[in-house]
Amino acid sequence: METFEGIRFRRGDLSIFIESLFEQAGADRDSAAAVARAVVDASARAFDTHGVRLVPHYLETLEQGRINRRPQMTFTRAAPAIGHVDADDGFGHPASYRAIDEGIAMASKTGIAAVAVGRSSHHGATGCYTIEAARRGFAAIGMTHADAILVPHDGIKAFYGTNPLSFSVPVEGEDPLLLDMATSSIPLNRIFLRRATGTLLPPEVAVDENGVMTTDPNHATAVLPLGGLTYGYKGAGLACMIDLLCSAFTGMAHGYLAPLFAGPNFTTPTRLGHFFILLKPDLFQPLDAFNERVTSMLGDLRSQPAHPGHRVMAPGDPEKAEMPNREARGIPMDPVTWQALREAAARHNVQEPKPVGGATD
Numbered sequence: 011m012e013t014f015e016g017i018r019f020r021r022g023d024l025s026i027f028i029e030s031l032f033e034q035a036g037a038d039r040d041s042a043a044a045v046a047r048a049v050v051d052a053s054a055r056a057f058d059t060h061g062v063r064l065v066p067h068y069l070e071t072l073e074q075g076r077i078n079r080r081p082q083m084t085f086t087r088a089a090p091a092i093g094h095v096d097a098d099d100g101f102g103h104p105a106s107y108r109a110i111d112e113g114i115a116m117a118s119k120t121g122i123a124a125v126a127v128g129r130s131s132h133h134g135a136t137g138c139y140t141i142e143a144a145r146r147g148f149a150a151i152g153m154t155h156a157d158a159i160l161v162p163h164d165g166i167k168a169f170y171g172t173n174p175l176s177f178s179v180p181v182e183g184e185d186p187l188l189l190d191m192a193t194s195s196i197p198l199n200r201i202f203l204r205r206a207t208g209t210l211l212p213p214e215v216a217v218d219e220n221g222v223m224t225t226d227p228n229h230a231t232a233v234l235p236l237g238g239l240t241y242g243y244k245g246a247g248l249a250c251m252i253d254l255l256c257s258a259f260t261g262m263a264h265g266y267l268a269p270l271f272a273g274p275n276f277t278t279p280t281r282l283g284h285f286f287i288l289l290k291p292d293l294f295q296p297l298d299a300f301n302e303r304v305t306s307m308l309g310d311l312r313s314q315p316a317h318p319g320h321r322v323m324a325p326g327d328p329e330k331a332e333m334p335n336r337e338a339r340g341i342p343m344d345p346v347t348w349q350a351l352r353e354a355a356a357r358h359n360v361q362e363p364k365p366v367g368g369a370t371d
Contacts, residue, residue, distance in 0.1 A: 017348050018340030023363035025050045028065055031351070034358035035072050036079045037101070044104035045134075052135040053341045056332040057190065059199035060135035062343055063206065066350035068101070068132075074276035076269075077101055077131060085112050091120040094260070095127045099279040102133025102154070106284055110139050113288035114148055121293035127284040128260040132156070132271060136284075137190030140178035143288055144186030149179040151287040155256035155265040157280070160194045160249055161232050163242040166221035168232040170249040171265040172197050173256075177325075180291070181308065182301040185333075188326035193249040194233040195242075198271065201227045206346035214238050256283035340366040 019027075025046050032042035045068060053061030071077050081100030085108065087093045093112050097105035109125040116123035133139070136152045143150035156171025172192040179187050195215035204211055204227035215238070216230035217223055224230055236245025257264040260283030269278045291300045314322040336342070343351075355362050 016342035016344045017365045018342050019363050020340055020366055021050060021054050021337070024053070024062060024341060027351075027355075027360065027363045028062065030360045031065065031069065031354055031358055032072065034360050035069055035354075037072055037077075038080050041079075041081065041101050041104050044107055045101050047107075048103040048134045048138045050341070051138050053343075054333065054336055055137075055188075056329045056336065057135050057137065058342075059197050059203050062341065062351075063203060063347040064132075064134060064199070066347065066354060069354055070273075071131070071276050076276045076279055078279070083108060087112075087116070091116050091123045093123070093125045095125060095130075097127060097130035099129055099281065100131070102127070102130040102282065102284065103138075105130045106133045106136075106139045106152075106286075107142065109284065109286050110143050110150070110288070113150070113286055114143060114146060117148060117288040117290045121290050123288045125286045125288075126260040127286070128262050128281070129279070130282050130284055131280045132282065133284060135190060136174045136176040137178065137188050139286065140176040140190070141186050141188050144178035144180045144188070147180055147291070149289040149291060150177070152176045152284065153252045153255060153286075154284040155253045155262075155268075155282060156198075157268040157270050158266045159198045159232055159271070160235055160246070161217060161221070162249075163235055163237075163246040166217075169266050170194075170235070170246065170253060171268075172233065173249040173252040173265070175248065175252060179304060180301075181304055183305070185326075185330055187304070187308065187324055188329070190326075191236075193236050193245045193252060195236055195238060195245070196233055198233065201230050201233070203344070206344045252285075255285040259283070259285060 029042045029046040032045055049061050078099040081098035083098055084096045095105050095109050105127050109127050113123045113125045136154055140150040140152040153175050155173050158168040160170040160172055162169045172194040174192045176190040181187050210225045211227050213225055216233050218229045219231045235242040253264050262281050262283040268280050269275050308324050311324055316322045
């Protein structure tokens with residue numbers, strides 16, 4: 011989780027502002043609402059690398075033609091527990107929420123469902139969709155592939171995307187557990203966020219154009235797989251699995267062949283794939299027993315001994331701890347992103363939200 015101070019905004023104000031930006035830029039209402047919902051949810055959960063800071067990029071892809079402004083999204087049910095969403099080259103966010111809706115409808119009867127999404131685009135934080143399923147009582151696994159930014163183990167040139175993997179499960183009495191991780195050492199958007207905040211990268215997570223290690227986010231062009239120099243075969247193996255599930259099972263090309271996320275070409279659709287698996291807990295175990303097992307496991311985990319000044323946490327616990335702070339003080343935005351959004355607001359004649367903290371200029 012990144013920590014930084016910035017200009018802060020109320021969640022509701024940000025949602026209205028961002029939805030208006032996309033509508034004025036030409037997106038249909040459903041697409042605008044889904045993108046705003048996903049990025050604000052990510053930022054509210056302190057997942058800043060895939061939150062509001064992506065809005066200027068998404069607007070550029072919309073304005074330049076990479077994104078279909080009026081997609082005719084369709085769902086095909088191939089079997090009782092298998093479905094496919096065709097995103098029609100639109101934003102990945104509405105397509106992924108649709109996949110969750112359809113997956114829940116199937117898994118409600120079958121206990122498990124798999125939904126592939128094709129002809130899609132970057133969908134932000136994969137955890138936005140798995141946690142939505144968990145909030146509705148289902149466990150969910152989600153993943154997406156992406157363009158080449160991850161150097162395979164022992165390689166010197168990017169081949170895989172950061173290919174995130176997410177898992178979320180309901181937890182009685184608290185927000186769902188959420189694992190949302192890249193299979194790379196760090197996500198690409200952490201490099202961009204570190205550029206915006208002027209912060210160095212950790213050592214041995216990124217390389218420059220010559221394949222040489224760098225901590226300068228302005229020189230970083232690719233990232234190492236999870237596990238780093240010595241054990242990177244683990245992250246690279248997971249990235250391979252995700253790439254296949256999101257390409258071979260969706261009909262899309264593997265990520266190495268996709269147009270680059272960062273451009274300069276923002277006119278060609280990326281045609282990415284996503285893959286979701288949903289499970290209905292009470293068709294595997296009585297719900298009371300399931301809830302007790304989850305609660306018991308998390309309680310045991312969190313009570314484990316830790317180093318001085320630290321505590322053992324479950325996946326998503328740092329973000330859970332930060333969420334009340336953002337609810338009370340507002341969602342922070344780095345100055346570079348805020349300036350870009352102000353320019354977009356002027357360009358599309360959208361009223362800026364009023365900050366609740368931090369300088370505006």
